[in-house]
Amino acid sequence: MARQYRMRKRAEVQEQTREKIIRATMKLHDEQGIIATTFADIAARAGVGQATVHRHFPTPAALVQTCGMHVWQELQPPQPGDGAALFAGEETQAGRLWRLVTAIDAFYRRGAHRFAIAYRERAAMPEIDGFLKAVEGGVEALVREALLPLDVQEEAARAAVALTRFCVWNELAATGLERERMLDLQYRLLETAIAGPSAST
Numbered sequence: 001m002a003r004q005y006r007m008r009k010r011a012e013v014q015e016q017t018r019e020k021i022i023r024a025t026m027k028l029h030d031e032q033g034i035i036a037t038t039f040a041d042i043a044a045r046a047g048v049g050q051a052t053v054h055r056h057f058p059t060p061a062a063l064v065q066t067c068g069m070h071v072w073q074e075l076q077p078p079q080p081g082d083g084a085a086l087f088a089g090e091e092t093q094a095g096r097l098w099r100l101v102t103a104i105d106a107f108y109r110r111g112a113h114r115f116a117i118a119y120r121e122r123a124a125m126p127e128i129d130g131f132l133k134a135v136e137g138g139v140e141a142l143v144r145e146a147l148l149p150l151d152v153q154e155e156a157a158r159a160a161v162a163l164t165r166f167c168v169w170n171e172l173a174a175t176g177l178e179r180e181r182m183l184d185l186q187y188r189l190l191e192t193a194i195a196g197p198s199a200s201t
Contacts (some may be wrong), residue, residue, distance in 0.1 A: 012086045018056050020046045026067050033117050034064060034123050061127050068131045075111040078103070078138040083145025093150050093191075100146040100164075101186040104139060105179070115166050138165055152194045159193040 013104055024046035028037040043050040057063035063078050086103055087096050108115065140161045147157055
């Protein structure tokens with residue numbers, strides 16, 4: 001009984017240390033970027049030895065992947081299948097596009113700082129690239145669900161997907177537009193993208 005208690009307490013301490021390392025790492029990533037963050041930085045911030053960090057996370061890739069899972073839980077990116085609930089009961093083009101832009105805008109605003117870092121450092125680590133590909137896949141699925149009943153050509157659908165990428169949103173946000181003006185602009189860009197050739201004649 002006493003041995004089981006000691007083992008349980010030890011496991012609890014180990015888990016608390018692991019979480020402390022993860023939280024310290026995420027804060028450092030936010031402050032100085034992912035690639036620039038070293039195990040020495042993490043150990044100092046978490047108040048543990050470097051050997052402890054290595055024991056829990058043998059490689060930087062393992063730590064980045066674990067942090068990515070925590071960020072995913074915090075930000076709740078759109079996933080394939082989410083669109084059915086988002087667009088339920090709305091069949092008009094205007095209504096579906098407005099729900100789409102507001103949902104994507106809210107998502108990007110939740111993680112804007114972290115996304116900016118991840119995109120900047122994407123090529124440096126496969127784990128970052130994998131995280132962003134998963135995010136992009138979920139956003140694309142949401143866009144395509146929005147367009148599903150609107151009889152949009154594939155070329156126009158691809159343009160709509162491109163316009164909902166974080167890089168486009170981030171450039172618009174950098175202009176300092178108020179949120180409502182920015183939402184309206186995103187809406188109009190999508191409306192133009194899916195209008196088809198006849199709309200420009």
